Amino acid sequence: MSRAVVYETYGGPEVLEVREVPEPHAGPGQVRIRVRAAGLNPMDGVFSSQPEFAARFGLTVPSGFGYDFAGVVDEAGTGATGFAVGDRVYGGAMARAVADFVVIDTPAETLWHTPEGIGDEVASTLPVAGRTAAAALAAIGLRSGDTVLIGGAAGGVGVFAVQLARLAGATVIGTASEGTFGFLRQLGAEPVTYGPGLEDRVKALAIGGVHAAADLFGTETAQAALALGVPPDRITTIAVGPNPPRGVRATRGGADGTPADLERLTTGIRTGDITVPIAATFPIEQIRDAVALQAGRHVHGKIVITL
Structure with a gap:
């Protein structure tokens, strides 16, 4: 047995x-x-x-x-x-x-x-969190020099998304509760409190604007990104959550990840560039x-x- x-x-x-x-x-x-x-x-x-x-x-x-x-x-x-x-x-x-x-x-x-x-x-x-994070960033075409807004940045998927985005050369603003701010700064993200008024708080942090967004929990981050002028095709939500705003990309989670994503993650872990x-x-x-x-x-x- x-x-x-x-x-x-x-x-x-x-x-x-x-x-x-x-x-x-x-x-x-x-x-x-x-x-x-x-x-x-x-x-x-x-x-x-x-x-x-x-x-x-x-x-x-x-x-x-x-x-x-x-x-x-x-x-x-x-x-x-x-x-x-x-x-x-x-x-x-x-x-x-x-x-x-x-x-x-x-x-x-x-x-x-x-x-x-x-x-x-x-x-x-x-398998799930790492591939989901990589797929979300791929869906929004993240590029070096971008400022990206990541919703749910301190969660299981968010910790990978933040670090992969930083390795790609992006500036990361991550939504989270205040108790996680120090944790997120250690990962390389600038934290911002989620909830009402998110758009204004992000605007104050992103002097040069926000170029892309990945909402890893719900649609609040996606809605804020739209209000900040981010093109819908550079915003993604996780498809298993609530219906995304019109035009926003839906990522199917780990199903959209690839073996190459896992290799990139494990290489980063072994070199110390990614912590888990x-x-x-x-x-x-x-x-x-x-x-x-x-x-x-x-x-x-x-x-x-x-x-």
């Missing part, structure tokens, strides 16, 4: 349970990963609490939980390609990641080798506490489950 987080009804963190389940094994063309860490994303809790949203992704109850994971290949089925027993890997498995084992088909589009020098906890934060702030780690037995913290939307960085 092995452990997995499952839920049989929709609701808050209280519906999540750590259960013993039959141990899965790699079949033909598959590899099994012994999971060591699973990075949480806000969408994980949305899937387990909102049946209409879950259905859009083909999810029904009963269900497993989580997407991002990192660990080591410990079984390879006949005909499996690209990975071998002993390989350190990270990747994504929809509604299956927070478990002792994950089985993945090969060739794999959502499984990558973990580079030397990157630990499992860090690797488990990259891990706000908290929890053992799998404390999954409810971890998801409750994630749902509060006041986390500086990423939350990781360890197994």
Whole structure:
């Protein structure tokens, strides 16, 4: 037997349970990963609490939980390609990641080798948040010399977007709560409080104007950017959120990311140009506490489950 987080009804963190389940094994063309860490994303809790949203992704109850994971290949089925027993890997498995084992088909589009020098906890934060950040910046055609407004800059996606934008030569203004201002300045962003009056506060900071914007939570940042004269095609929102303003680009999150984006991220991490702030780690037995913290939307960085 092995452990997995499952839920049989929709609701808050209280519906999540750590259960013993039959141990899965790699079949033909598959590899099994012994999971060591699973990075949480806000969408994980949305899937387990909102049946209409879950259905859009083909999810029904009963269900497993989580997407991002990192660990080591410990079984390879006949005909499996690209990975071998002993390989350190990270990747994504929809509604299956927070478990002792994950089985993945090969060739794999959502499984990558973990580079030397990157630990499992860090690797488990990259698939969704890292790719989403890169895709958002690509959607707005970010260029060196731009001033970019990033909404939700201190969140799990925002910490990557801020650093990637800075590496691209952009000046970054990031919306956040005042408690995160010091944190964001360390990442290279100029922080600004979100909420009513955002447009005026940004205008006071961006003497030369704002050229592009990425709204990583809701549409407030996108609306402010439009009011500041940013062209709609240089503004993006995350498509899983509320309907974006007319003409604004919608990014599909990590689905629009590429393997090259992950390579750029991992290279930056290894060279020290990108840091991965891990706000908290929890053992799998404390999954409810971890998801409750994630749902509060006041986390500086990423939350990781360890197994």
